[in-house]
Amino acid sequence: MAVAEQTQSIEEQRSWEGSLDQLRGLVSERAITGETMLLNMGPHHPSTHGVLRLLLELDGEQIVSCLPDIGFLHTGIEKSLEDKSYEKALPLTDRMDYLSPMSNNMAYAAAVEKLLDLDVPERGQIIRVVCLELARCASHLVWLGTHAIDMGAMSVLLYAFRERERILGMFEMLSGQRMMSSYIRPGGVWRDVPDDFLPTIKQFLDDFPYKVDDYEALLTKNPIWKDRAQGVGVIEPDVALAYGMTGPALRGSGVNWDLRKAQPYCGYETYDFNVPLGEHGDVYDRYLIRIHEFRESMKILNQAVSRLETVKGPYRSQNHKYCPPLRSELGQSMEAVIHHFKLWTYGYDAPDEEIYSAIESPRGEIGCYIHGTGGNKPRRVHFKTPSFIHISALPVVAKGYLLADMVAIIGSVDIVLGDCDR
Amino acid sequence: MEFPAARDPVSALRDVFGEALLHVKEFRGETTIVVDAERTAEVLDFLRVTSGLVYNMLSDVSAVDYFPNDYGDAFDGEESDFRPERFGVSYHILSMLYNRRLRVKAFAAAEDPRLPTATVVWPAANWLEREIADMMGIVFEGHADQRRLLMPEDWYGHPHRRDYPLGKETVAFSFNVDEIHQHKPFARD
Numbered sequence: 001m002a003v004a005e006q007t008q009s010i011e012e013q014r015s016w017e018g019s020l021d022q023l024r025g026l027v028s029e030r031a032i033t034g035e036t037m038l039l040n041m042g043p044h045h046p047s048t049h050g051v052l053r054l055l056l057e058l059d060g061e062q063i064v065s066c067l068p069d070i071g072f073l074h075t076g077i078e079k080s081l082e083d084k085s086y087e088k089a090l091p092l093t094d095r096m097d098y099l100s101p102m103s104n105n106m107a108y109a110a111a112v113e114k115l116l117d118l119d120v121p122e123r124g125q126i127i128r129v130v131c132l133e134l135a136r137c138a139s140h141l142v143w144l145g146t147h148a149i150d151m152g153a154m155s156v157l158l159y160a161f162r163e164r165e166r167i168l169g170m171f172e173m174l175s176g177q178r179m180m181s182s183y184i185r186p187g188g189v190w191r192d193v194p195d196d197f198l199p200t201i202k203q204f205l206d207d208f209p210y211k212v213d214d215y216e217a218l219l220t221k222n223p224i225w226k227d228r229a230q231g232v233g234v235i236e237p238d239v240a241l242a243y244g245m246t247g248p249a250l251r252g253s254g255v256n257w258d259l260r261k262a263q264p265y266c267g268y269e270t271y272d273f274n275v276p277l278g279e280h281g282d283v284y285d286r287y288l289i290r291i292h293e294f295r296e297s298m299k300i301l302n303q304a305v306s307r308l309e310t311v312k313g314p315y316r317s318q319n320h321k322y323c324p325p326l327r328s329e330l331g332q333s334m335e336a337v338i339h340h341f342k343l344w345t346y347g348y349d350a351p352d353e354e355i356y357s358a359i360e361s362p363r364g365e366i367g368c369y370i371h372g373t374g375g376n377k378p379r380r381v382h383f384k385t386p387s388f389i390h391i392s393a394l395p396v397v398a399k400g401y402l403l404a405d406m407v408a409i410i411g412s413v414d415i416v417l418g419d420c421d422r
Numbered sequence: 423m424e425f426p427a428a429r430d431p432v433s434a435l436r437d438v439f440g441e442a443l444l445h446v447k448e449f450r451g452e453t454t455i456v457v458d459a460e461r462t463a464e465v466l467d468f469l470r471v472t473s474g475l476v477y478n479m480l481s482d483v484s485a486v487d488y489f490p491n492d493y494g495d496a497f498d499g500e501e502s503d504f505r506p507e508r509f510g511v512s513y514h515i516l517s518m519l520y521n522r523r524l525r526v527k528a529f530a531a532a533e534d535p536r537l538p539t540a541t542v543v544w545p546a547a548n549w550l551e552r553e554i555a556d557m558m559g560i561v562f563e564g565h566a567d568q569r570r571l572l573m574p575e576d577w578y579g580h581p582h583r584r585d586y587p588l589g590k591e592t593v594a595f596s597f598n599v600d601e602i603h604q605h606k607p608f609a610r611d
Contacts (some may be wrong), residue, residue, distance in 0.1 A: 012609075026567065071572040079581055083588050114450055123440060244480050244546030255518075262521055352492075352500070353449045356482065356514045356525065367514065369484040380582070384482035384514075384550075392549035 027057045027065050036064055039403075041074050047150040047407040052391065052419030054406070061402045063261055066395040069387075073421040081381040085185065087342030090327035094180040096383060097419035101140050102135035102171075103361035107383070110265055111357040111368035112186040115350050118322055121314045124188030125267045130201070131174070132266070132359075133183060133297040137208070138167040139362035140290045144215060146412035147287070151228050156218055160401070163211050166204055173197050184364045187323040189318030191231035198308065202347050205301055212294045220291070230283035233397055233409035236281060243393035245362025248289045249413045259360035273299045283412040292413075314380050322348050347376040361386060387419035428509075428520040429474035431455070435475070439465060452525060456504055459528040460523035463538045466513060466526060470543055477515040477524060483509045483550035485558040489532075489584040508532035509560055511541060513547075530560050539565040557582035578603055 023031070023038075025249040030036045037132060051072035057064040077096060081089045093108040094101035113120065120128075145160035168178040173194055175183035183190050219225045235245070237253040250257055258275040260268040276292035278285030317323045323338040324343050342348075352374035356365040364386030371380045390413045398409050432455065435443050439453065442465070445456035457465045469477045486509070491497070493505040507529035516523050530537050539562040540547040551562045552571040559580035561568075579586055594602055 071570075071574075076574045076581065079586075079588060082584075117450065203480070241479055242545050257518055262518075274604070354454070354486065354502070354512065354525075355452060356484075356512075357448055358481065365481065366483045369482060369512070369514070371486045379488075379492075380484070380486040382482070382484035384484070388549065388553075389546065392546070396545075419546065 031057045066398045072209045073417045077422045085376045091182045100130045100139040107359050107366040109186045111370045114355045114357045123313050127189045128266045129300045136362045140356035143414045150407045192315045232405045233283045246391045252286035271300045283408045286412045320374040385419045387415040410420045426473045426511045453491040454525045456527045462528045466543045476519045477517045480544040481516045482514040485554045532543045535560040
């Protein structure tokens with residue numbers, strides 16, 4: 001009898017009819033009575049940039065309310081980190097925001113360094129800056145291509161991916177991997193840059209500004225692009241702050257907040273660059289900001305590459321309690337063997353304390369909260385990711401715009417669902 | 423433009439909330455303020471609106487589980503650590519004006535953990551708290567949307583709790599779901 005009842009209740013739960021009762025209070029009363037239409041967008045809609053499902057309430061073509069549904073790409077990364085030693089957890093962070101893995105590595109490495117009070121040598125910092133700015137360009141290139149294709153400009157994608165391919169090639173040179181690089185590690189970077197890296201990146205830095213001009217020639221003054229983008233998806237600065245938005249989405253509304261300037265890490269305070277700001281907070285301003293960020297990243301990269309040629313020395317911390325010794329030392333030094341063995345089997349202990357550290361990723365502030373146990377595994381790691389925050393703010397941003405504008409808005413806040421669901 | 427000089431958040435809170443300020447800690451330049459759980463929202467609102475503090479942005483809300491024996495009477499760690507209950511919820515707030523961060527922490531009991539919601543202070547807390555409610559099983563009283571966020575609606579248990587098994591999970595289908603949950607007494611609600 002009990003089994004029969006249970007089966008029935010499961011069938012009721014899974015019934016395709018569905019009831020609108022559970023949406024009461026989340027959508028307007030007009031949707032319950034059937035006056036407005038509830039439309040499901042995603043999770044397989046191409047312009048949702050992954051697996052985002054939006055439940056839209058439409059009055060004609062106008063969006064009355066919007067309920068984002070996430071979790072389709074939830075992979076339990078934060079839980080998995082609890083069973084790994086600090087160094088071995090690093091490859092998992094690559095897989096969150098898969099368009100800029102270097103930024104995730106950096107957020108995690110910076111947090112671990114803060115927890116351990118670990119130093120990073122100057123050359124390591126410079127290599128990190130090079131990686132982070134290249135990652136910013138690569139991520140913005142994907143954004144540019146997909147955003148343009150969402151709005152009907154088909155060819156930009158091919159141009160953007162052509163340049164992204166060169167950046168991924170450079171990541172492969174550095175780390176042996178195009179995307180899941182795991183290159184930035186607590187204490188510095190995995191290895192020094194190879195000999196052929198500098199000529200390659202110099203060639204890229206010579207070419208790239210002209211490519212950015214090409215993208216702008218296709219879009220910036222294009223009347224169709226302007227019609228689709230200007231005055232759409234306006235985010236007021238106070239709304240952006242209240243909803244915790246960061247990165248280009250916040251700067252597009254004119255709030256001057258960039259963690260590279262405000263709370264510098266990796267020696268960003270020693271580089272000369274500007275933070276582009278928007279005026280209107282619409283899709284077009286956010287587009288312009290990212291285009292300007294290409295140019296600012298070029299500025300930083302040029303400075304960093306010239307420093308890379310002059311500053312020599314270790315690329316990773318020499319504190320061998322936390323960072324492995326050079327492979328070449330293993331044949332000569334007993335102590336190096338002991339450190340090596342200890343690090344790759346047990347790892348290292350971190351204090352039973354909590355810390356929060358944040359960096360500016362291409363999408364905004366990636367925060368990493370780590371609570372240690374006093375042992376070699378963390379008690380809790382939590383990532384505050386910009387995509388998560390930006391999707392939670394989508395309902396406010398999209399309200400009142402047309403369904404077709406929703407595509408532009410999703411593209412312009414630049415979300416990555418792997419980043420959102422973790 | 424002239425702004426009022428920055429005030430020390432700890433002394434400002436002590437003046438207004440007195441006893442509700444349970445513990446203050448510094449680590450690696452980060453200040454943690456443990457407050458009475460029932461007054462979290464009040465404290466956060468005070469920190470947001472008071473001149474000289476103006477913590478205008480909520481960066482993150484994260485929760486930590488001190489199971490099995492790192493809290494309460496059983497805790498034998500550092501003297502300076504204050505862990506009265508099983509769950510700790512940290513609000514990381516940021517003042518853009520004075521360019522500093524602060525962590526406000528509240529504790530929730532192992533049995534029926536509850537905290538007041540901070541969505542009244544910052545709308546940004548909406549999803550961050552829903553995630554914690556989903557993954558840690560802490561109920562945020564007054565939160566307008568109490569559905570699960572990341573896990574499926576019909577999921578049993580809260581995966582980020584320390585007593586929730588990590589890995590080696592049988593895939594749940596409708597025919598074996600009861601059998602699976604017999605093996606997970608702790609993880610259940």
